Amino acid sequence: MSEREQSLFDAPPMGEQERMVEAILFASAEPVTLAELASRMPHGCDAAEAVAHVQKRYEGRGVRLHQVGTAWAFRTAPDLGYLMQKESLEARKLSRAAIETLAIVAYHQPVTRAEIEEIRGVAVSRGTVDQLLELDWIRLGRRRMTPGRPVTFVVTEQFLDHFGLESARDLPGLKDLRAAGLLDNRPLPDPNAIPSEEDEGATDQADMFEE
Secondary structure: OHHHHHHHHHHOHHHHHHHHHEEEEEEEOOEEEEHHHHOOOOOOOHHHHHHHHHHHOOOOOOOOEEEEOOOOOOOOOOHHHHHHHOOOOOOOEEEEEHHHHHHHHHHHHHEEEEHHHHHHOOOOOHHHHHHHHOOOOOOOOOOOOOOOOOEEEOHHHHHHHHHHOOOHHHHHHHHHHOOOOOOOOOOOOOOOOOOOOOOOEEEEEEOOOOO
């Protein structure tokens, strides 16, 4: 008997593997990767196949198995999200600079600070970037192989999870953002004028960044 055949023979039935996947995901506060699932399950288990079975079984239910980047987590069905809203929402206030910087990172990642400033037409303060890093919505990416080797920024799985996205490819288009009122039709800033963003006011984003 080959090693693969022996492993399959020793592995628990697929139904039991599905139960294991459910238990691990329900108990985890964060999305779990296939590698992490496999490391917790008995030898010979097929974590990927078990996840596929669980995902299919939860189709049309009140919760569904949702992929977040390379990890998996149970999430409320999108059409039932309104049931989870609180009577009183705590608004997170992000400056216009932070909102625009986050959007640029999401749509242009990996992107350097200089490239963000070029797109926005204004200098990006350290506080703006620090705020997004503290929210765990952006993180440092690889350094560019250019003079000075500047660091790049990319969005995190926390960002994708917060907005119900599997990957950055699922971000809405510019027309959709404008239709939803999340982008205005302001003319592009003059790239030759680089004012400071310190005077930009905070924008109440309760609807977009609610708890």
